[in-house]
Amino acid sequence: MKPPAFEYYCPETLDEALGLLAQYGAEAKVLAGGQSLMPMLNMRLSHPGVVIDINRLPDLDRVTVEGTSLRVGALVRHAELEHSALAATHCPILPAAERLVAHLAIRQRGTVVGSVVHADPAAELPLVWLTLGGELEVRSTRGSRTIAPEAFYLGYFMTDLSPDELAVAVRFERPAAGHGWAIEEFARRAGDFALCAAAAVVEWDATRGVVQRVRLGLGGVGGAPVRLDEAVAPLVGAVPEAALVREVAHRVGQYLDPPDDLHASRAFRLHLAEVLSERALRAATRRAQAKEVQGA
Amino acid sequence: MVARVWAGAPGLWPRKGGGLSGRGACRFAAQVEYIGQRRTRVEDARLVQGQGRYVSDLAWPGQLVMAVVRSTHAHARIRSIDGSEALRSRGVFGVYTARDLGALNHPMPMGIVDNSFEPALQTPLAADKVRYVGEPVAVVLAEDRYLAEDAVEKVRVEYEPLEPVIDLAEAAMDRVLVHEARGSNVLGGFEHTVGAGEAALANADVVLEEVLRIGRVSGQPMEPRGVVARYDAEQGVLEVYLGTQSAHGAKGHLVAMLGLPPEKVRVVAPDVGGGFGVKMGAYPEDILAAYLALTLGRPVKWAGDRLEEFLATNQEREALHRVKLGVQRDGRIVALVDRFLQDCGAYTPMGSLIAHTTAINLAGAYRVPNLYVSYQLVATNKVPVGPYRGAGRPQGHFIIERMLDRAADRLGLSRIEIRRRNLIPPDAMPYDTGLVLRTGDPIAYDTGNFPEGFEALLAALEPRLEARRQAARRQGRWVGLGVANYVEISAAGGFEGAIVEARPDGTFVVFTGAVAQGQGHRTALAQVVAERLGVPFESVTVVEGDTALIARGVGTFSSRTMVMAGNAASQAAIAMRQELMAAAARELEVAVEDFEWEEGRIGVRGVPASALTVGEVVQRLLRSQDRVRTEAYFSAKGATYGFGSHGVIVEVDPATGGVSLRDYVMVHDGGQVINPLLADGQIIGAAVQGIGTALYEEIRYDPQGQPLNTTYLDYLLPGSAEMPDFELIHQRYAATNNPEGFKGLGEAGIIPSMAVVLSAVEDALATGGVSAFFSATPVTPEAIFEAINQGGASHEAASV
Amino acid sequence: MTTRQIRLTVNGQERMVEVEPRWLLADVLRERLGLTGTHLGCEHGVCGACTVLLDGRPVRSCLLLAVQADGHAVTTVEGLAQDGALSPVQEGFRQEHGLQCGFCTPGFLITATYLLEQNPRPTREEIREALSGNLCRCTGYQNIVNAVEWAVRQLAERNVSQP
Numbered sequence A: 001m002k003p004p005a006f007e008y009y010c011p012e013t014l015d016e017a018l019g020l021l022a023q024y025g026a027e028a029k030v031l032a033g034g035q036s037l038m039p040m041l042n043m044r045l046s047h048p049g050v051v052i053d054i055n056r057l058p059d060l061d062r063v064t065v066e067g068t069s070l071r072v073g074a075l076v077r078h079a080e081l082e083h084s085a086l087a088a089t090h091c092p093i094l095p096a097a098e099r100l101v102a103h104l105a106i107r108q109r110g111t112v113v114g115s116v117v118h119a120d121p122a123a124e125l126p127l128v129w130l131t132l133g134g135e136l137e138v139r140s141t142r143g144s145r146t147i148a149p150e151a152f153y154l155g156y157f158m159t160d161l162s163p164d165e166l167a168v169a170v171r172f173e174r175p176a177a178g179h180g181w182a183i184e185e186f187a188r189r190a191g192d193f194a195l196c197a198a199a200a201v202v203e204w205d206a207t208r209g210v211v212q213r214v215r216l217g218l219g220g221v222g223g224a225p226v227r228l229d230e231a232v233a234p235l236v237g238a239v240p241e242a243a244l245v246r247e248v249a250h251r252v253g254q255y256l257d258p259p260d261d262l263h264a265s266r267a268f269r270l271h272l273a274e275v276l277s278e279r280a281l282r283a284a285t286r287r288a289q290a291k292e293v294q295g296a
Numbered sequence B: 001m002v003a004r005v006w007a008g009a010p011g012l013w014p015r016k017g018g019g020l021s022g023r024g025a026c027r028f029a030a031q032v033e034y035i036g037q038r039r040t041r042v043e044d045a046r047l048v049q050g051q052g053r054y055v056s057d058l059a060w061p062g063q064l065v066m067a068v069v070r071s072t073h074a075h076a077r078i079r080s081i082d083g084s085e086a087l088r089s090r091g092v093f094g095v096y097t098a099r100d101l102g103a104l105n106h107p108m109p110m111g112i113v114d115n116s117f118e119p120a121l122q123t124p125l126a127a128d129k130v131r132y133v134g135e136p137v138a139v140v141l142a143e144d145r146y147l148a149e150d151a152v153e154k155v156r157v158e159y160e161p162l163e164p165v166i167d168l169a170e171a172a173m174d175r176v177l178v179h180e181a182r183g184s185n186v187l188g189g190f191e192h193t194v195g196a197g198e199a200a201l202a203n204a205d206v207v208l209e210e211v212l213r214i215g216r217v218s219g220q221p222m223e224p225r226g227v228v229a230r231y232d233a234e235q236g237v238l239e240v241y242l243g244t245q246s247a248h249g250a251k252g253h254l255v256a257m258l259g260l261p262p263e264k265v266r267v268v269a270p271d272v273g274g275g276f277g278v279k280m281g282a283y284p285e286d287i288l289a290a291y292l293a294l295t296l297g298r299p300v301k302w303a304g305d306r307l308e309e310f311l312a313t314n315q316e317r318e319a320l321h322r323v324k325l326g327v328q329r330d331g332r333i334v335a336l337v338d339r340f341l342q343d344c345g346a347y348t349p350m351g352s353l354i355a356h357t358t359a360i361n362l363a364g365a366y367r368v369p370n371l372y373v374s375y376q377l378v379a380t381n382k383v384p385v386g387p388y389r390g391a392g393r394p395q396g397h398f399i400i401e402r403m404l405d406r407a408a409d410r411l412g413l414s415r416i417e418i419r420r421r422n423l424i425p426p427d428a429m430p431y432d433t434g435l436v437l438r439t440g441d442p443i444a445y446d447t448g449n450f451p452e453g454f455e456a457l458l459a460a461l462e463p464r465l466e467a468r469r470q471a472a473r474r475q476g477r478w479v480g481l482g483v484a485n486y487v488e489i490s491a492a493g494g495f496e497g498a499i500v501e502a503r504p505d506g507t508f509v510v511f512t513g514a515v516a517q518g519q520g521h522r523t524a525l526a527q528v529v530a531e532r533l534g535v536p537f538e539s540v541t542v543v544e545g546d547t548a549l550i551a552r553g554v555g556t557f558s559s560r561t562m563v564m565a566g567n568a569a570s571q572a573a574i575a576m577r578q579e580l581m582a583a584a585a586r587e588l589e590v591a592v593e594d595f596e597w598e599e600g601r602i603g604v605r606g607v608p609a610s611a612l613t614v615g616e617v618v619q620r621l622l623r624s625q626d627r628v629r630t631e632a633y634f635s636a637k638g639a640t641y642g643f644g645s646h647g648v649i650v651e652v653d654p655a656t657g658g659v660s661l662r663d664y665v666m667v668h669d670g671g672q673v674i675n676p677l678l679a680d681g682q683i684i685g686a687a688v689q690g691i692g693t694a695l696y697e698e699i700r701y702d703p704q705g706q707p708l709n710t711t712y713l714d715y716l717l718p719g720s721a722e723m724p725d726f727e728l729i730h731q732r733y734a735a736t737n738n739p740e741g742f743k744g745l746g747e748a749g750i751i752p753s754m755a756v757v758l759s760a761v762e763d764a765l766a767t768g769g770v771s772a773f774f775s776a777t778p779v780t781p782e783a784i785f786e787a788i789n790q791g792g793a794s795h796e797a798a799s800v
Numbered sequence C: 001m002t003t004r005q006i007r008l009t010v011n012g013q014e015r016m017v018e019v020e021p022r023w024l025l026a027d028v029l030r031e032r033l034g035l036t037g038t039h040l041g042c043e044h045g046v047c048g049a050c051t052v053l054l055d056g057r058p059v060r061s062c063l064l065l066a067v068q069a070d071g072h073a074v075t076t077v078e079g080l081a082q083d084g085a086l087s088p089v090q091e092g093f094r095q096e097h098g099l100q101c102g103f104c105t106p107g108f109l110i111t112a113t114y115l116l117e118q119n120p121r122p123t124r125e126e127i128r129e130a131l132s133g134n135l136c137r138c139t140g141y142q143n144i145v146n147a148v149e150w151a152v153r154q155l156a157e158r159n160v161s162q163p
Helices: A014-027 A037-042 A076-081 A085-090 A093-101 A104-109 A112-118 A124-133 A227-237 A242-249 A266-295 B082-087 B100-102 B144-155 B197-203 B247-258 B284-296 B306-312 B353-360 B391-412 B415-422 B448-471 B523-532 B561-588 B614-621 B677-698 B753-769 B781-789 B795-799 C024-030 C088-095 C107-120 C124-133 C142-161
Strands: A007-009 A028-033 A050-053 A063-066 A067-072 A136-140 A145-148 A151-157 A166-173 A180-186 A194-203 A210-219 B003-005 B064-070 B078-082 B092-097 B136-142 B156-161 B186-194 B207-213 B226-232 B237-242 B264-266 B300-303 B319-327 B332-346 B370-379 B432-434 B441-444 B479-489 B496-502 B506-511 B540-542 B594-600 B601-604 B628-634 B642-654 B658-669 B727-729 C004-010 C012-021 C051-055 C058-059 C073-074
Touching: A007 A014, A007 B677, A014 A028, A014 A050, A014 A136, A014 A166, A028 A037, A028 C012, A037 A104, A063 A085, A063 B332, A063 B540, A067 A085, A067 A112, A067 A136, A076 A093, A076 A104, A076 A112, A076 B561, A076 B594, A093 A124, A093 A180, A093 A194, A104 A210, A104 C051, A104 C058, A104 C107, A104 C124, A112 A166, A124 A180, A124 A194, A124 B332, A124 B496, A136 B441, A145 A266, A180 A266, A180 C051, A180 C142, A194 A266, A210 B506, A210 C142, A227 A242, A227 B237, A242 A266, A242 C012, A266 B781, B064 B284, B064 B306, B078 B144, B082 B092, B092 B100, B136 B144, B136 B284, B144 B506, B186 B197, B186 B432, B197 B332, B197 B370, B207 B391, B226 B432, B226 B677, B237 B247, B247 B264, B284 B300, B319 B391, B332 B353, B353 B391, B353 B432, B391 B479, B391 B753, B415 B448, B415 B479, B432 C124, B441 B642, B448 B479, B448 B523, B448 B642, B448 B658, B448 B727, B479 B753, B496 B523, B496 B561, B496 B614, B506 B523, B506 B561, B523 B540, B523 B561, B561 B594, B561 B601, B561 B614, B561 B628, B601 B614, B601 B781, B614 B658, B628 B677, B642 B753, B658 B677, B677 B727, B677 B753, B677 C142, B753 B781, C012 C024, C088 C107, C088 C142, C107 C124
Parallel strands: A007 A050, A028 A050, B064 B300, B237 B264, B332 B370, B506 B540, B658 B727, C004 C073
Antiparallel strands: A063 A067, A067 A166, A136 A145, A136 A166, A180 A194, A194 A210, B003 B727, B064 B136, B078 B156, B092 B136, B186 B370, B207 B319, B226 B237, B226 B300, B319 B332, B432 B441, B479 B642, B496 B506, B496 B628, B594 B601, B642 B658, C004 C012, C051 C058, C051 C073
16 A cells, blocks of 8 residues: 655746646646645555645745634644634634544645545535535635535546646635634544535524524535535524424435445435534524523 | 452452472572563553564665556456556566466465365365455566565456355355365365253253354454565575464474475565454465565565555354253253354365364363264355354354353353353363364363353353443433353464573563564563563563574464463573573582572672672573573463453434443453563453454455455544443462463453354344344344344344 | 755654645655655544644644745654653553554644643543544554553653752
8 A cells, every 4th residue: 555656846936836736637636734635655555647736835834814714724634723713703614524533644734625626425514614615715716716516526536627727725714703603513433524414504583582594514425525504494483492493404315315335325424414404403592592692 | 269359450460479489409499470461561661663574665776676466356267368558567577477377376285284184275266267356366576675576466367257156045046156176165064062061952942043154354453464475595585575474383384385495595574464264374465575685686575555454364253053952941051953054165275174173162162962063164165264262162162152141041041141051160161162172182161160160250240230221321322231141262373482592791681483463572571581581571571573593483362372482481590591501510619509690690699709790600600501402392282261251331322323332341360470460451452353243343255255344445444433331350360281280261252242242232132122132243233133123033033 | 847956854853854835744755765654544534544733733744845844843743752762652652552563653642732731621522632643443443542642651750859
């Protein structure tokens, strides 16, 4: 289990990196944290002719608040977001999600953007990104563009990123202050990819005592994470009583099409989707309501 | 008799009194007591500093690295192999196929003596046909592993795919044959009757029938297998450094395969990173590396990787049992009948060992007056089956324990009560089970108090159950208790030797054929020798795993080493003591009876000035002999029988099927234990492996025989976050078949853990009104989900 | 084949080595620098046996190219003992029988060392969580957790005696 031979580049500037990507395109793999790419290389499941190591690019290692979003550069490691005070303040679901990502050593090296771009359907960060909403900042010699998560994930490990493009940052949309959030997942062991994961964000209308806005995302239920806006619509403007939350959660299956695979059957995944949706919605609602009480 | 000891607590072990009084002429004043003492290991200072030397750490100048081209088909004819492009690959020295090996490529010997059937043995490289994904078809030698793997990718093998047979029951029907020449996939069989056998079922009030399936698992030592071979042309000696549990066994295989005289082959097991049964027997890579080193005159190294550990290292367990248990209304066992299919995989490198061991473990710790067992050894297109810790013991106990649960449920008895009513009582000892060891000796449990152990377990666990239940219920979780008993039949057959050599500086070196893979022999055997010699522990060094240092040896498996090597070391030490006392007596011209040996000095009682140090005595002896040595070879008659009992309280999340282990208590009778720190470590480690088999681990194949989980992302080993802290309760009933009273205990912890975990999960489901019976391992969250969905029978039970 | 000259600070010593870019840090440590204490157990980042500290943070040396460590500091198991004395974590493993075969041990020692730097008083649960990315097939983990707790006590005593 050793990597095949490749040409190795370690650009020092973004322009240099983009030039290499333009030159080599699909022949090249971008190496950031490497926690997904390196196993693929060691197992020789991937034979890139060229590896472009972006770890020495400047200015990509920052977490910042920009307008309505939290911006995470392409070299921010999972552990850095896990312990980021800005993330804890503005998108507290992110540190919570990070604690579920693999293990201590993997989180020290793996990057947030790398996980978003790798597009493992059971991974936590694509799920949270989709649930919160936001944009991926993408650069190439052709220019720059942004991609929303809804448009980014195309299927199992497939994305809208072109071979000559580099994702330089991911933006997570900041929910309204005082929102409630939750991420609930079921994995066989600590740190394993979830068989199913649910993320929920609830914004609360304190004056009316009802849900103002709600988002629910599910991972591990198909080729890409799924956001269920229609399924949770009955909660908007409603008092989130337990029965209603349960009813909403029990309907999520209609919107999902999970596969049978080694780790779980379709039926079990649909069941978990319902269970975890209910847990996530309840926990997020509880948090939102608790904050209202706290604020008052 | 029961000492309550929490794992890790020091020094509460009852010590064996008496010792070996009456032996030898001199006064045997044991000034030092080491046997039974908790001691940290002499092995560890090196290992915690990264100074261990494992096979993969070794390198010699001029060394070539071997990598293996493995079959990508489960069943196929090899049409052609083209290594020409690989040969042109950078840094490549050679590409070798079966044709290049010529006469070497004959079937490899079995790892055990087994005349009960005609084995199906693998050749080092597949010549015409491959029978499992992973079977070696060619090897590449290159300058390093990177270059070797480059070349492996360039070897072109053309296959003619054949239909494989993967499912065990289907294989037994012989529609597709793994070995055409045999005419059947059933390679061998066995039957045995105790009492009236199956006929006795007619006397039972109730007969329960079940089909029970045990999943296929992989041993997965953290160090993959590996070998480095080099030929010393000047000495004409082939040296093979091997990650093995049996250096002498491996030497035997090399001698047989290569046709070399035994004195021209040396096998060394350096630090070995775990074994658990899988680092035994003849493996193709060992033979190939040795052969290539011999013929090329250059060192050859193969350091297997994790993928190869999944594709090409023996696996275990998989079996399908059709069982009947007859019981009286009061729960007493009338008869047990078990007909089972044992999956062999594609070859039988370790004979019928696992099936036979399963069969002789069926009675467990209970009176089973009538028993009938038969098995068939069935070939399939999967990785060959060989021993993994327990090697049939967990399977046999799984059957009886599962059936007792079933019977209790049917009779309306508690699962605890039915066990109470069937445990063998102490006054029945020695208790002849009517079963027979492979050696032909009867299986007669010699010592122990099973009810006492079981009650101690219950006393520890039962009081906690209700509080656990209530606390969990508030969170929507269900809690259950499972219990199971076992007898560890170990150290049956063979021998082990020990040489004790006295050095002129007053220290001693012990050589043995045992090979540790983490057990701590260098500490434990030194404790035995230091005590029996009456010298400081620090003055004894143990050297093992080198065929050049002791001519005869067997190795470490089947929980045998402390029984065999421990008693051999004890006897060699006692002989050494006598020799040194006699020598000192001659030197000082006094009668041996007037002597004493204290604090490293041997002298006349009451005349300290007369005393000689041990080193001085050795120096005197070395004036007229080239070394001062004693040796002993010990073979225990029959086996040792260590009772034990496990109980676990589990918590089930009925919404997800998730299982958490809350309280796990183990009772074990290890006889006279040498080092409780190490003994507890063996028991806890084994229990966690058993929990793996119960909840997490299973090797899966698709219908074409492609393995589906060959990484640690897909094959789930138990991790630190999921495992509980275990509590241990010790019994000590010395074994009667060896002078030291030792009992094997290396496999104890794994024996009941499958049964006990499944039982506890069922008990938890019952508190939620779900009546389930799990007939297969592992019990995954999904299996629990399905059991809850169906309100009863699990999917496995339903599909049978 | 092109090679690169890289400079690593390994256990405090500066080492220059010429490597092919595809070589894993673990292999360069083991085969080029003679530091075989870092073990390769799975080569896909799960077992944790190859864990080393890169600039003080635990990483899988099987998932890192050696060229990526150019200019960085690497601490391996060989660098844990100071002046011939075992570190508290190493000593804890010895005292509590936290190892059997010893193959996974270097990765556990490195991870536990980092854990105690970050959190000198972890609970048993926190220890188990922090070590969940390291697999051990021998010990069943209990004595490993005991070993880390031994080190915690040792460090606490040191801090009391050396305020």
